[in-house]
Amino acid sequence: MQTIYYDLRNIKGQQREVEEKISAAAKILREGGLVGIPTETVYGLGANGLDSEAVNRIFQAKGRPQDNPLILHLSGAQWLPRYCADIPPIAYVLARKFWPGPLTMILKRKPIVPDETTAGLDTVGVRCPNHPVTLAIIREAGVPIAAPSANASGRPSCTSAQDVLEDMNGKIDGVVDGGSCSVGVESTILDLTVTPPRLLRPGGLSLEALEQLIGHIDVDAAVTRSMKEGEQPRAPGMKYRHYAPKAPVTVVTGAPKASAQEIAARVHLGDGVICFDEFAHLFPEQTVQCIGHSSDKLTQAQRVFEALRSFDNSEVKEIYAQCPDEHGLGLAVGNRLKKAAGFHVIEADRMRVVLGITGCTGAGKSTALEVLEELGGVVIDCDKVYHQMLAEDENMRNAINAAFPGVFQADGKLNRQKLGQEVFSRKDRLEKLNQIVYTYLPPEVERRVAAMDADLFAIDAINLLESGLDRLCDRTVAVTAPTELRVRRIMARDNITEQYARLRISAQNSDEYYRSKCDCELNNGSELPETFRKEAHIFFEKLLDTIRQEKRGKIV
Ligand code: TXA
Ligand code: MG
Numbered sequence: 001m002q003t004i005y006y007d008l009r010n011i012k013g014q015q016r017e018v019e020e021k022i023s024a025a026a027k028i029l030r031e032g033g034l035v036g037i038p039t040e041t042v043y044g045l046g047a048n049g050l051d052s053e054a055v056n057r058i059f060q061a062k063g064r065p066q067d068n069p070l071i072l073h074l075s076g077a078q079w080l081p082r083y084c085a086d087i088p089p090i091a092y093v094l095a096r097k098f099w100p101g102p103l104t105m106i107l108k109r110k111p112i113v114p115d116e117t118t119a120g121l122d123t124v125g126v127r128c129p130n131h132p133v134t135l136a137i138i139r140e141a142g143v144p145i146a147a148p149s150a151n152a153s154g155r156p157s158c159t160s161a162q163d164v165l166e167d168m169n170g171k172i173d174g175v176v177d178g179g180s181c182s183v184g185v186e187s188t189i190l191d192l193t194v195t196p197p198r199l200l201r202p203g204g205l206s207l208e209a210l211e212q213l214i215g216h217i218d219v220d221a222a223v224t225r226s227m228k229e230g231e232q233p234r235a236p237g238m239k240y241r242h243y244a245p246k247a248p249v250t251v252v253t254g255a256p257k258a259s260a261q262e263i264a265a266r267v268h269l270g271d272g273v274i275c276f277d278e279f280a281h282l283f284p285e286q287t288v289q290c291i292g293h294s295s296d297k298l299t300q301a302q303r304v305f306e307a308l309r310s311f312d313n314s315e316v317k318e319i320y321a322q323c324p325d326e327h328g329l330g331l332a333v334g335n336r337l338k339k340a341a342g343f344h345v346i347e348a349d350r351m352r353v354v355l356g357i358t359g360c361t362g363a364g365k366s367t368a369l370e371v372l373e374e375l376g377g378v379v380i381d382c383d384k385v386y387h388q389m390l391a392e393d394e395n396m397r398n399a400i401n402a403a404f405p406g407v408f409q410a411d412g413k414l415n416r417q418k419l420g421q422e423v424f425s426r427k428d429r430l431e432k433l434n435q436i437v438y439t440y441l442p443p444e445v446e447r448r449v450a451a452m453d454a455d456l457f458a459i460d461a462i463n464l465l466e467s468g469l470d471r472l473c474d475r476t477v478a479v480t481a482p483t484e485l486r487v488r489r490i491m492a493r494d495n496i497t498e499q500y501a502r503l504r505i506s507a508q509n510s511d512e513y514y515r516s517k518c519d520c521e522l523n524n525g526s527e528l529p530e531t532f533r534k535e536a537h538i539f540f541e542k543l544l545d546t547i548r549q550e551k552r553g554k555i556v
Pocket of ligand 2: 148
């Protein structure tokens with residue numbers, strides 16, 4: 001069979017020629033033939049959806065399993081009652097907002113739709129594609145067009161007419177070239193025969209956009225994981241290994257930087273890598289496919305299938321792919337990558353480093369923390385967290401109130417002076433208070449670390465070691481300085497007498513205490529603040545390197 005190529009990339013201008021090509025394609029379809037057609041998502045392999053013999057040819061050409069139903073492509077919502085029964089009003093709400101566009105709705109079917117199209121199900125998938133050429137062809141054909149993605153079964157979907165020819169040349173009657181697909185991943189499939197509606201396949205329309213219009217949507221398990229034995233996804237097609245290049249694929253999830261580093265630590269010479277643009281330089285000895293910047297999910301969607309396909313023309317033995325997060329189009333891009341990997345997924349360790357910084361007044365803790373901030377760290381000031389908790393944390397407040405009745409005023413505010421009087425004169429009472437704080441503070445700090453999107457944290461606490469906060473840290477760092485220097489610094493900083501400065505220092509733990517209990521020491525023996533800043537910079541850079549290397553070693 002010869003596959004006729006219709007070039008309709010440019011539909012402005014030669015009106016007659018365009019119309020002729022559209023009529024020719026529509027005629028093939030009406031007469032039971034197969035035509036590759038462009039849509040905004042991926043190319044489809046179209047046939048008359050009401051003609052069971054034509055539909056059978058689709059399954060043959062693709063090598064598609066018979067139990068996998070096809071989507072009917074309509075010219076608009078006005079066609080819904082012809083093919084669907086019991087249509088809920090919400091279907092029209094969705095169609096008004098999102099059609100033409102990348103949304104497929106599963107509805108009850110009418111008997112006019114043959115079993116071949118629905119694979120014997122009593123439901124049918126319908127969508128109105130957003131591509132002027134294909135809309136014109138459907139209108140001209142006057143029948144709904146059944147169209148799966150135009151790839152050979154199991155291969156990555158086609159996002160250009162060239163891809164279609166690669167898989168289907170000689171097996172189908174024609175291909176209509178409408179340019180490359182603007183969305184790049186298939187339509188989102190939403191089952192409207194159940195309540196609440198259920199997402200069967202993430203796609204070109206985001207879950208968030210759908211939920212904004214119609215409220216909560218359940219997500220089918222097949223979207224995020226592989227099916228267990230005997231388990232049936234509701235979209236039959238979701239159970240097949242799919243989109244797979246010939247070489248095995250490993251998907252790495254996690255923050256972009258972390259997943260890039262994770263891949264960099266694993267790849268060998270000659271492997272394939274699918275990565276975000278900004279990390280390409282990490283893979284000089286690999287075959288790299290960039291799918292866009294990590295923040296540009298539309299470009300990722302447009303490029304993901306082409307990237308997967310490209311490796312079949314190369315010698316790569318293994319492929320690693322960075323996975324976007326699940327927001328917006330990321331859910332669909334990630335789903336396609338994971339399916340291509342047969343759900344072989346590795347979670348990149350966040351590679352988070354948590355440092356505990358402690359030491360006496362005047363030693364230079366603040367400068368050390370500023371340096372860590374310059375290095376991208378988030379500083380958690382535990383004194384501040386403690387005061388916030390005194391005001392807001394019900395559990396800690398209750399515990400304090402039980403131990404020191406009357407320290408909270410009628411308006412709920414803590415009378416700090418009163419609490420101070422209670423504990424400062426009596427050691428046992430201070431210990432009691434500390435015990436309470438040390439119970440509630442570390443978990444709260446831990447929660448804050450987990451909730452923040454950063455790779456480096458500095459926990460700033462004078463009682464880091466006593467409170468148990470040190471257990472959250474990869475390393476504890478004692479900032480120390482000669483006593484005479486500290487005396488002078490405190491005098492200048494707090495504008496106090498030498499005698500008072502010495503008194504304050506003697507009331508605190510000694511450098512020796514911190515030195516012996518912390519993992520490492522940053523000594524500030526310099527008269528010049530700028531010198532210490534530079535020293536601290538070098539010290540922390542080296543420390544972070546060591547810790548990150550250790551962590552990487554552990555993952556592999
Ligand atoms: O964007 C798209 O949807 C593209 C373009 C060409 O429109 N088409 C597409 O078709 O992706 P296909 O056949 O590759 O994927 C259709 C998916 C399959 O997973 C199939 O199992 C599911 O839709 N499906 C079709 N009818 C269904 C039904 N009645 N109930 C549940 N799932 C259905
Ligand atoms: Mg498909």
